[in-house]
Structures are given as C-alpha cells and as structure tokens.
Amino acid sequence: MSRVRLPVRRPWRLAAEATALLVAAVVAFPLYWMLLGAFRPAGEIESTEPRPWTASPTLDSFRRVFEQHEFGRYFVNSLVVAGSVVVASALIAFLAATAVTRFRFRFRTTLLIMFLVAQMVPVEALTIPLFFLMRDFGLLNTLGSLILPHIAFSLPFAVWMLRGFVRAVPESLEEAAYLDGASRARFLWRILLPLVLPGLVATSVFSFISAWNDFLFAKSFIISDTSQSTLPMALLVFYKPDEPDWGGVMAASTVMTVPVLVFFVLVQRRLVSGLGGAVKD
C-alpha cells in the first residue's frame, strides 16, 4: 500500500480522511434510509417529521410484501434468471476471449470491434424486434425470454473484460502443458479456466447486475403469466404513483438489494483488482 501513498502532510491527510468518511456517509445514506423505511412502523413513514432512526422497528412491511404477493416466487425467478445468465455468459465469454487473445486468425480485429460496437446497441430499443423474435420462438411469458437476451447483451462486455485476464496467463504455461502432453481441451478447462476464474468473477458482476435489474424485458415479455414475474415487476406493484406504499416499497427494495450486496461484498477484492487488470491490458 505504501508504494502509492504520497508524502502528505498530516493536517491534509486528516482533512482528506474526514472528507472520505463524510462522502461515505452521504453515499451510504440512501441505502440506510431504505433499510430504515423497511423496518419502520407504517405511521412513522408517513410522518412529515422524518427522523433518522426508529424506536420501534417492525417486520410488518416485510410481512406485507411476502404475504400479499408471491414475492418468494419472484425472488426465485430473479435468481434463476440472473444465475443462468451469469453462468452461460461467463462460459461463452471465456471461450470467445480465449479465441481472440490466444490465437491469430483472419477477422480477429474485426470481431473485437464488433464486440465493442455490440455494447453500443441500446438494449431498450431492441425490445420491439426482440418481442417479435421471442414470440416466434414461443418464449414469451417464460423466463427464457429474459435469460436469452441478457446472455446476448452481457456477452460483448464480458469478452472485452476477460481478454486481459486470459492474456495475463503466461504463454510459457501453455507451452509447458502441451509439452506434458495435455490436449487443447484439457489445457482450456483444467489449466486456463481456474487461472482466469478471478476475472470471470469480476465479469459476472456485470452480467449479474444487468439481469437482476432487468425491468423492461420483464415488463414487456412476461405478458400474463404472473408466476413468471421477477422482482422488479413485483416492486412496481407497491409503487403506485397515487398511493405508494412506501413501507412496502422499501421492504421490497431491501429484499431485492441484499442479494446483490452480498454478492458484491463476496467478490469485492477480485472486483477491484479485476477492474484494474481488465482495463490495463
């Protein structure tokens, strides 16, 4: 750590640290307020004198969320969607990243540009053609209609990011493996994959978020089968502009945010170093 630290004079450092703590508090405040709102009794939320604490925390809002709707089911649905997208896009992106970093072939650069350009595509605008495509596949109203497009949309960025990790594995390792008589497949799955795993984790954060956040596809493709709804849709049930049930909204938001938070904290180290690694190469 000391390598980076500048010789900063003490008062300045204290000021910097105070600023950092203050900023951290401001940044964390919305999340704190969300938790607070989720645990507050109903009367206190609708009070015009909001206080930054609560004397009588209650689980009422959570109970309302889980009772009124099949929230548990939506939660599982969201997990299924995000999980499938993460696994599928990680594997596919891993193969593609290996191809573009460890081989030379015609159109390699073209493909790389294509992966970059593919990130530009405004996903929302594609809702229209995707709707018709999913309809023709007979996938509307199923979780498949959410999983497939998200795999496609998270792939380009994943490939782009994974390149750095794949490239960082020394080529001597590959040669050594072949000298030992390993097949290409064996090298790929037994040697390269474990080494690139931290990169895959960092990458999967992005695909996880995009799939977990999805709101537009769920809104457009899950037409009438409420058993296939996902969390964002369920959240909107509580947010009715004319009479929002803020307690319910905050409780539902909490339920929706916590898994992502846990995921982030788990992969936090790899994310920080991973992002550094990905953009540097």
Next chain:
Amino acid sequence: MKLSVRLAGFTALAAVLATACAPQTSGTSSSGKDEKTGTLRVWLFQEVDNQPKQRVVDAVLADFEKAHRGAEVTVEYIPVETRAQRVKAAFNDPRSAPDVIEYGNTDTAGYVKDGGLADVTRDFDAWSEARDTDPTARRSVTVDGRVYGAPYFVGIRALYYRTDVFRRLGLRVPRTQAELISTAKRVRAARPDLYGLAVGGAYTYGALPFLWANGGDLATGKGGGYASALGTPAARAGIEAYTSLFGDDNCPAAKCASWTGNDTVTAFAAGKAAMAIGGNFSHAAVDAGKAKGKYAVVPLPGVRAGSIAPAFAGGNNIGVLKSTSHRTLAVDLMKRLASKQAQGRLFDAMGFLPTFTDVREQAAAKEPFVKPFVDTLAAGTRFVPVTPAWAQIDSSLVLPTMFQEIVSGRKDVADASADAAKKMDDAFGSAG
C-alpha cells in the same frame, strides 16, 4: 489496423448473419380450440381500493370453478394507466394472452379493430339476463352491429364535497361552474391545508365535463371522418375553465399537474381536499378514508344555474379474447362476472352502477347515495369519438399533455389546444 476495412468486414458479416425476412404478423385469429379444462387467465382493473372488488370476484370464481371441474382461474389486477401496453402485448402474442379481460368502453372500437376481442353476439343474445341491459351500455360493447363483450358497470362522475368544511366556512353548494371555481378558491384561501377542488392534469374524464358544459366537444363528425374540435372557442373556454383550477389558489400545479383521477380521489378520501370529481365507483374508496361520513355528492354544475354539466358516459365491459383456447368456459366466466347478481354485489361493495336497468333501479331505491349519479345520467351524457383512433389518442396522452402544458405555463390555451388538435387529427387520419 485499417479501421475502414475492418468495419467493412464487420458490416458484411452482419449482413450475412441477418437473414432477409420481414417481421411477421401475428394473425390474432381464433385458436380454433375449445378446451373444457385448464387455467383461464383474467385481467381486471386495479381500483383505488381494490379489496371489496376482489371479494366479489373471488365469490364468482369459486362458483365458476365449482361448476366446471378441472377449470382454474387466475386473476391479475392491472393498473388502468398502463393497460394499453399490456393489452396490446397480449394481442400480439395470442399464446400468452389472457382469456377474459375487463376493458374501458372507450377502448372497444380500437380493440375490435386490432382483432383482439371475440365476437360474442350469439352468446349475448341467447343470454336471458342480457335483455335488461340498458341501451347505452349495450351500445358500448357493440361495433358495426356485432357484440364484443358484456357491460360490467356504468361509471358516472359527479361532485363530491365535504359537508363539514362547507358548513364551517359557511359555503353554499355551487350551482354554476363559475361558482364552483370561486368556491374552490375560497376554501383554499380559508383552509390552506386543503385543496379546494382536487383536479388532475392527467384526469381527462374529470376535465371533459368542463369542455362539454361550455358547448365544446372533442371532435366533430361521425363514422369514417372525424375532425378535432379542440380549437373551437367553446372548447377553449372549457379548457380555460378547467385549467384555471390549477394554481396555488386551489390545487398547486406542482402537485396536481401529474395527477390522474385516482389521485384526486385519493386526496379527497384522505381528507386533503374539500371537493373532488369522483365517480360512483369511487364511493368505496372514499368511505375507506378519513372523509367517511363527512361528505355528500351532487351533480357537477353546468354553466347556467341549475344545469348539470354533461358527464362522460364511462363504464367498463368484460370481453373474451379471440385467441382464447377455452372459448365456452371464457364466455361462461364473462357472463358470471357480469351477471345481475355479481353486478348487484359489486354495487354494494364498490358503488359501481349496474348496467341492467332493473338492477340499477333496485340499487337506487336501496342507496340514496346513487341519486346524484342517476340524475347526471338522466341529464344526458357524452362520449369520446367512437373510432379506433381514440385508443391511440388516449394512450399517447394527447389530452393530459395539453392540460399539463397549460397548467405548467409552458404554452397558452390557444397553442396547446391547437397542438393537441393537430395530434388528434393525425390519429384520425392514420387510424381512421
């Protein structure tokens, strides 16, 4: 790296990958199947206070499932504001469409043109209860002589006011539109914590009576050719009158500009407004709030003293989707949901006015509450242009945008109404 060459390669690749075929159409033809078991999906509208409605519906469903072994029903209550997207998506994919839907009578023409609703003329005519359906309600499910659903309830709006507030401030119930506006402002001046008359920039059906009372109309013409009439002096006078209610002296634009009808009712029910234009269907919601027992309803006054502003002949219907694979079951469910018994219960629970003349008379006799609405109905109601274009005008928010532009001060009445008239004419021209 030669960028242009690479890009050319990319474009070529893209071209190869894309097979040349135009987007298909869905053909919302009937499925041809008529299964007697399985799950039926029903969409009904989410009301301000939905619980009582849900109880009535649940009772109907219990009977239905008892009568048809192996048939199950799932109901989803969908928000009225975004119904257009939901319903259209359903029309676009018959496979995932629900079997039975509740729909507003302003949407009938559009849905029929989109080929979404099943023609139930024969079933309707064979239904013994249908003989007592009042003619206006029957017209609201009829397009070109064919019937596309069963009327569910009639929705008429009138003026709700807080009797306690009026008494304390010594106010008289307004007898003209001008009096209505001045009364609203007097309430606000005396009680700044209350809105005088809760109005909404997105509350089209609350605004239309002002337009009509001043002699204006939405559009003129019939059948094929409609032309917007928003730009006429009479219509402008109505728009002017309605939008004059937005402001700190009655209903601050910062709040009220984005409000829908439901929002105004919610504000009234919560005791935050002295008056509101609410429907007979708002009755239950208001009774569930703080205003319970402290309010009365009168017809919305017109321009002349003693006259009644023409109300919008609102109402919802229950229809069967053409794509259903359970046609017989769906038609039976439609009839049960809209039956005399169910409508009677719905009236008790929600205050929804029945569409059967006999049931409505019984209801009126039982509940004096209904009188102002029946009076309003009797004074003559109006309707939006009966054309598929209306669904488009409605879903692209032409009128709410106009009101919001005026009340937020972005455009004056003349400009905003001219723009809205142009958008309407475009829609009439393209959707016929």
Next chain:
Amino acid sequence: MRRTTVAPPAKRSAPATGARRAPATTPSRRRGPRPRGGWTPWLYLAPALAVLGALLVYPVYQLGLISFLEYTQAQVSGGEPTRFRGLANYTDLFADDQFGQVLLATVGFAAACVLGTLAVGCALAVLLTRVRALPRLALLLAALGAWATPTITGSTVWLFLFDPDFGPVNRLLGLGDFSWTYGRYSAFLLVLLEVVWCSFPFVMITVYAGIRAVPGEVLEAAALDGASQWRIWRSVLAPMLRPILGIVTVQSVIWDFKVFTQIYVMTGGGGIAGQNLVLNVYAYQKAFASSQYSLGSAIGVVMLLLLLAVTLGYLRLLRRQGEEL
C-alpha cells in the same frame, strides 16, 4: 486490500502507461508464440457468435427494417399489409418538434451525467489514495453498496428521499413541500443525482486501481518538485491513466446515453407533458404505448447511430495512440 489476480507483477505495474507500451516494443512476445489454430478459434467463438447473431445482430437488423416500414398495431395484428415507406418515418421524426427537444435533452442529460460521474469518480479515486485503511474501506464499501443497488430500487429510494411530503431531503434543506419532479430541470437534476450515485463507483474503483499501479517513485518525485495536487493529477496521473480514462469515459457515455429505468420510474414515464423524455423512453412510449412501432424503431436507429459515432471516435483515438486491440 491485496491483489489476487493471476497477472505477474511485472506486467501489472507497467500497463497503465499505455502510450509507452507500444506493441512494436514487444513484438516477439505478442506475436511469436501465439498459435495459429486453424479452426479452433472459430470453434471457441461459435457459441458467442451464435448467441450474438440470433439475439443481437438479427434484432438490430429487424429494427432497421421496421424503421423503413409502416408498422403499427394494424400490421402487427395482421389486419393490414406492411408497406415500405422508405425514409418517410425518419422525415416524420425529424419534422416533429418534440423529437428535436428529446434529442437535445438526451444529449445534454447524458453529457451532464458523464461529466458528473467522471468528476466525482476521479476525485474520489484520488482521495482514496490519500487516506489510511479505515476511511478507505468505508468509502469503498459505501461505493460498492451504491453500485450494487439495482437501478429500480435505487430509483424508488431516491424518489422517497426527495418526496415532498415524507422525504428527509426537503426537510433538511428547508424546502417545504417542493416537488422535485414538477419542474423540468429539477426533475432532470434529481435523476442525474441518482445516476451519478449509482455509476460513479465503477469509475472510482477502476481509476483507483489504475492509480495504484502507477509507480510510487514517479509521484514522489513530482511531489518533491513541489507540484500541487492538481498539477500532479494533470501532468502526471492523467496522462498515465489515459487508457483507463478512455475506457471509463466510453462506458459512461454508453450507459448514460441509454438511461431508461431511472427516467421511466422517477418521472413516471417521461415527466409532466413529456418534459423529461429521453430518446430511450421516447422510443418505448412511441412503440408500446402508441403502437407506432416503426417510429419507435426509427428512434432506436438514430440512437444506435449516435452511439456508433462515439465508438468510432474512440477507436480512432485508440489507433492514434498506437494501441492494439
């Protein structure tokens, strides 16, 4: 915070200085041993290409196609034949005043979001290098929290914070029942704050990781020369971080230009009289609320072209710097 990646240390400290590491300096390492795999790379690429071809390229093609057709609900339902309209949808679009306003608002809003995100992200990244472990951890965790928050929950929570009746912000600032979503600019500002809140962590963490890779001696030398903080950033850090800054800028542009959920949820689908519409939401409303699928598609194509222009500019920049893809 220890690094746990597979990258060998030698490579990790150098690469931030992208301009110096021109490919020509290490030709043997880069080109030599990399196998020419024949069909193998294509085999590895096959799944990705299949998925992208079916679910990205084909829909984009369809989007373009629909934008040249007359395609409304009547056509979708099969009632009327689709008709080729050529560029008529585009001329309609550009003749529409509202489209011009929305386009302008989108560009302005995205630019403000990108600038805000980059400024906050970079400033906090520098701040992170100036503080000891505890404050750093606090800031990192808070940022991760903001990043992890799903867009839709972020939007609703921020709405609640700024709620005129029950929100703490108005109370804190003494704004009474000021409605943030009523005015055009205050509504945009509210959304902007939320967007910056949830997207600065990516910039901050990436830039922070980049700064850590800058050799300490360089900075120490600069500091000993008496350079101010701002000068160190301008003359030493920024040039070294240029590749990283390039990437985070492009990513921010892409993300912020396509903001959908925040606008849709926070302004109720585009604000009063559509004052807060951005292209993405506008396209959605045109297509799905008004069933003008062809107009919605044309808007989508315009967005795609604008973003493409940004990408091409970025690629040119890369090429001028001698970067290899």
